[in-house]
Amino acid sequence: MRERxxxxxYEFSQLHSGVHPQAxxxxxxxxxxxxxRLIEHSYSSNIHVHIGPPAYAVDYNHYWMHCTGDIRTATFRVGDTLVHERGHLTALDHPAVLAIAAKYPDRPGLAPAPRSY
Incomplete structure (x- = not known):
């Protein structure tokens, strides 16, 4: 495909993560x-990357390679901002998020689900 x-x-054109702490x-x-697999894709400890040119690139519209990969339990920073710490999405510690979670004490909550890896 490189020839075409x-x-x-070879670019990591897109990067995102899930937001659900128990997906x-x-x-x-x-x-x-x-x-x-789709449910686990939404797990907050999962950083998901797309490899190859983005789908909206005009020159690539007939050859969009949807190659993906997952990085789990990573530490990831954007500048000085810690986004993931060993797989924990730090936004889940924000006071506004904690306040909303506190309204639903009978729900699973924000703690990560036990993992086997």
């Missing part, structure tokens, strides 16, 4: 592995 698209095929389900809750 150039060096942009994990077992096969007994969701038997479809693709749906389980």
């Amino acid at each position: 698209l150039g060096d942009a095929v 994990a389900v077992g096969p007994h809750q969701c038997p479809n592995p693709l749906y389980r």
Whole structure:
């Protein structure tokens, strides 16, 4: 693909993460592995990257490579701002987020779900 698209095929063109601190389900809750993967994609400890040129790039519209990867439990900064600390989305510690979570004490909350890795 590099011959057709150039060096942009090696770019990490998009980066985002999930926001749900407990986005994990077992096969007994969701038997479809693709749906389980989609749910885990929303996990707040998951940084998701897209490799290759973005879909909106005019020159690439017929060859958009949707190659993705996940980085879990990473530490990630943007400048001096700590965004993820060992997989913890630091925005979940914001007082406004904590105040909203406190309104729903019967819900799972903001603590991360236990992980097996």
